[in-house]
Amino acid sequence: METPEPKSNFIREIIDADLASGKFGGRVHTRFPPEPNGYLHIGHATSIILNSGLAKHYKGKFNLRFDDTNPSKEEQEYVDSIIEDVKWLGGDFEDRLFFASDYFQQMYDWAVELVKKGKAFVCDLNAEEVRKTRGIPGEAGKDSPFRNRSVAENLDLFERMRKGEFPDGSRTLRAKIDMAHPNLNMRDPVMYRILHAEHHRQGNKWCIYPMYDWAHGLEDSLEKITHSICTLEFADHRPLYDWFIDQLGVYHPRQIEFARRTISNMVTSKRKLLELVRDKHVEGWDDPRMPTVCGLRRRGYTAGALRAFCEDAGISKVPGISDIWVLENALRNELNKTSPRVMAVLKPVKVVLTNYPEGQTEEMTCNNNPEDTAAGTRKVPFSRELYIEKDDFKEVPPKKFFRMTPGQEVRLRAAYIVKCESVVKDAAGNVTEVRCTYDPATKGGDAPDGRKIKGTIHWVSAKHALRAPVRLYDALFTKRDPDDVEEGHDYKENMNPGSLEALPEARLEPSLAAAAPGTRWQFERLGYFFADPKDSKPGAPVFNRTVTLKDTWARIEQKDPAAK
């Protein structure tokens, strides 16, 4: 599918201006800089798609760089999953996979340079004291008593910090800027802290680690990034980003902030996701209900649809909430064109065609995809005893009910027009069997006399159907806005109750016995499904519902209670 020309946004205006002025020599080079401390979710996907998309659009380059400057939170497991997710999303970093930790020596050397210039000092204040002397918005802080140490003493102390002579938290290296600066970030920010922790890549080589503000601009500078795109909360850090680079006099990228866009009914807080995994509310980070990139992938989302969604949702500096429908719509648009249609019955009720010869079987020809004739046709076996979806039959029809109900003709898709004549019930009054007659003249579903049939329903032959232990993961993650948690609602309790449903009675079209895990179908009227590549075994598919179809009937029922 052709990727549409991205619509204009403020970032592209900035880049266009830089290109026009020759600021970066006509280059565009972006990056995605995750800290490997968790799995990527839909929010990160937006950033990856934005950054790599910009690089692609301007025929520039895109880097993947791990901002692994805090060893206490980072793990190799996260590195691996992030690489996989970035690639899957189409973030083509080629051979440009970098780690901030590989720059530690260069950063250290630069820090020494700042010390020599009198722009940084070793401070013996502890965290509590630093916090107290920083001051508050609108009120100046106080200079550290160690602020005026000699360069020689700073050099000595900083080197000994590195050698590991001091315990965690005892000293820091701080930039010497201005304790009265209106921007708190400029009040002598900490550049290095002492942390005797094992780094996932550097081992115990270092016991001092750079802070984000010190490290990030240098990383961008070293990689010759042109446009360093980050989220809004870093806007207050930009003066510091610029300050460090200016003091060093090195290559100076431009930081641009944009608003992170959340999606209604999706939980993206790392803390909450971790909680769901840890407390086993889900089966793991890649549980199909999770909004993680790997979870979405396993649910059956496509990278292309995610890209289309980002393009659709746009980009700005206004924090907002995108409706989940925009995402679903992007997916539906793609799946409509690409998913083969197949018949399945998740909650079956038996139908017997009383006038259909016992023991007879016919092969019905079905379109694989009515929107794509190239997708061809397939044969589906038909016989006297069938299953249809329980919801497609109502003994007492509500108003405007077009499906199967006593006395009303309905079309079995690609098969015959049938009419319900009677029902069989068990002692409890439940319908166990629907008895119909079929019209032999309507094979294929066409009425030779041209009579109009309002309803068309799907079916499977009881004798031929594949009975598989279908498990269904549903699409929506929480019914309630996850932010309501703050108001005392438990988002976990509000997870869609159908989000993980075992369907032991499900019957599938026999062709699905050979269904390859990892393929998508549209089950007529039920939605788009994905055969879970992780859990499916031959003949025993586990389906994730990728997107549901719009259900007009449900809306009629809702609006008009009499319809029920």
Add this chain to the structure above:
RNA sequence: UCCCGGGUGGUGUAACGGUAGCACAACCGCCUUUGACGCGGUCAGUCAUGGUUCGAAUCCAUGCCCGGGAGCCA
């Protein structure tokens, strides 16, 4: 209280100072061998007040409202 951002229909986003458009949602109708999809239509918006201008969503001023910021996290 100080600093930085930002306010365009229900939601999200466009519009060299020149017809306020697009998508999603909702609603109505048409079509339909998926009540899906598709097609047509409807509803609905520039935070406020001044100023500059032939002309302002856009430039200026003031006000109001919203978001972010006081980690040795990123």
